[in-house]
Amino acid sequence: MPKILIVGGGYAGFYTAWKLEKQLRRGEADVTIVDPLPYMTYQPFLPEVAAGSIEGRHAVVAHRRHLKKTDVITARVTAINHAEKKATITPELGEPYEFDYDIVVVTGGAVSRTFPIPGIAENAIGLKTIEEAVAIRDRILGNFDRASTLPAGPERDRLLTVVVVGGGFAGIEVFAELRSFASALLQSYPQISFDDVHFHLIEAMGRIMPEVSLPTSHWVLKNLAERGALVHLDTQLKSAVDGRVELSTGESFESDLIIWTAGVMANPQIVRNSDLPVEERGRITVRTDLRVGDEDTIVADAWGAGDISAIKDLSGGGVGGFCVPNAQHAVRQGKLLAKNLVATLRGEEPKDYNHKNLGAVAGLGLGTGVFQSGKIAIKGLPAWVAHRGYHGLAMPSWERKIRVVTGWWNNIWLGRDIVGIEARETPRAVFEEFASRPKPPAPKAEDAPVAAPAEEKKPARKTPAKKAPVKKAAAAQNAPAQEAEAPGAGAAPEESYGGAAEGTDPKPVSSDK
Structure with missing residues (x-):
């Protein structure tokens, strides 16, 4: 059987494997999928996960549960040598090893694209993974807890200031x-008022959400302003060192939560370590039939789809004539790739990918959304219903759909869960704090300091003892105690609280004083 290797288990990779299981005949091919995570993340749900509207585990799809006929390897593909049809697989534990394949499908996805702005790498967080979304939610809840105990001041303002960089769909959502979410939390934190919470969005261009019309984007700006959120257009982030945000306009403020959503780039770990053709923007060159290559050449037995690939948009849309990196294209490309791959195995011709964007829909908080399809724009509650309806149906598998929709239904009657678990990042901290530890071993006899031999003294001559007067002896008995002890000699230094300082030997106290 030909061995098919799928590199990446995101949208395109998961759907390719999922559809291959349904379309391949028994014994027709052996499929292996490799990804460092054991699940696919449904990224359109990340904003709602961060806002506590969806349970984090419900926004991911387990590979092993839904890919029954596919060999799932939880590891990284760190190199692809297609000339020899070998891939280097690097697990988290153990040594890297080579994997021989006959057909490779590259669907490694994208990662956050950042710029060398001081402080961003150290202080910001992205929004590409479920872990990031959950961490954002826990950080906001933890900051509300801390701020509620502080008086008004710079530290309180820093905890209650949220900054988002990037005004695209992900950033605005x-x-x-x-x-x-923050407005809803105020009901549970009477110590914090609406005006105490500050939200800033920074966008370098003169508008937000280029996927929708200009009037629709203006409506979104107006809606955000009415909700107390400030959008900085034509503004660049200059620095974020130690959480101090400095803008190109000269404004500056401090924030404990900086979220970066200003663009993505093809996964460099895969692109830079393969011999497949790469275009100028760092993406693998893929034809419209999803085979790797260009209009004139085809790289045999190599396929690509999703955000890691540069595929021409035959519908006439897209940026620069190529399909934009979003879920709509990745899902549909994965489905078509499976069909085309099976077709070539059976000697048939593959079909070109051609999908016209049906529109854009975004959720802007509970009960508020926006939908744009051509010149048709829907705003407010109807758009929010359309947003949830579309993504609820687009979530892979009925098992995941039921979990997500059930969570939405529960929130209607019970409200959002506002329990933050920041300590999940350091789960052993409490255990370590109170855990008993073995006492240090007692020093061995040979390690004990040897006392110097006493000098030989000549026997003193015996002299008759004189009796001290009774009055003087009584006075000596009642003398102040401090005269017998040097000042401060009985106070142990702070560093040696509980015993001698670590790494030092206790010194014997002389009784000659």
Whole structure:
């Protein structure tokens, strides 16, 4: 059987494997999928996960549960040598090893694209993974807890200031969802008022959400302003060192939560370590039939799809004539790739990928959304219903759909869960704090200091003892105690609290004083 290796288990990779299981005949091919995570993340739900509207585990799809006929390897593909049809697989534990394949499908996805702005790498967080979304939610809840115990001042303002960098769909959605989340939290924190919470979105261009019309984007800006959220257009982030945000306009403020959503790039770990053709923007060159290559050449037995690939958009849309990196294209490309791969195995011709964007829909917090399809724009509650309906149906598998929709239904009657678990990042801290530890071993006899031999003294001559007067002896008995002890000699230094300082030997106290 030909061995098919799928590199990456995101949208395109998961759907390729999922559809291959349904379309391949028994014994027709052996499929292996490799990804460092054991699940696919449904990224359109990340803003709602960050805002507590969806349980984090419900926004991911377990590979092993839904890919019954596929060999799942939880590891990284760190190199692809297609000339020899070998891939280097590097597990988290153990040594890297080579994997021989006959056909490779590269669907490694994308990662956050950042710029060398001081402080971003050390202080910001992205929004590409479920772990990031959950961490954002826990950080906001933890900051509300801490701020509620502080008086008004710079530290309190820092905890209650949220900054989002990037005004695309992902940035606007998480910005608006978090603003809605923070407003709902005020009911549980009477110590914090609406005006105490500050939200800033920074966008370098003169508008937000280029996927929708200009009037629709203006409506979103107005809606955010009415909710107390400030959008900085034509503004660049200059620095974020130690959480101090400095803008190109000269404004500056401090924030404990900086979220970066200003673009993505093809997974460099895969692109830079393969011999497959790469275009100028760092993506693998893929034809419209999803085979690797260009219009004139085809790289045999190599396929690509999703955000890691540069595929021409035959519908006439897209940026620069290529399909934009979003879920709509990745899912549909994965489905078509499976069909085309099976077709080539059976001697048939593959079909070109051609999908016209049906529109854009975004959730802006509970009960508020926006939908754009051509010149048709829907705003408010109807758009929010359309947003949830579309993504609820687009979530893979009925098992995941039921979990997500059930969570939404529960929130209607019970409200959002506002329990933050920041300590999950350091789960052993409490155990370590109170855990008993073995006492240090007692020093061995040979290690004890040897006392110097006493000098030989000549026997003193015996002299008759004189009796001290009774009055003087009584006075000596009642003398102040401090005269017998040097000042401060009985106070142990702070460093040696509980015993001698670590790494030092206790010194014997002389009784000659």
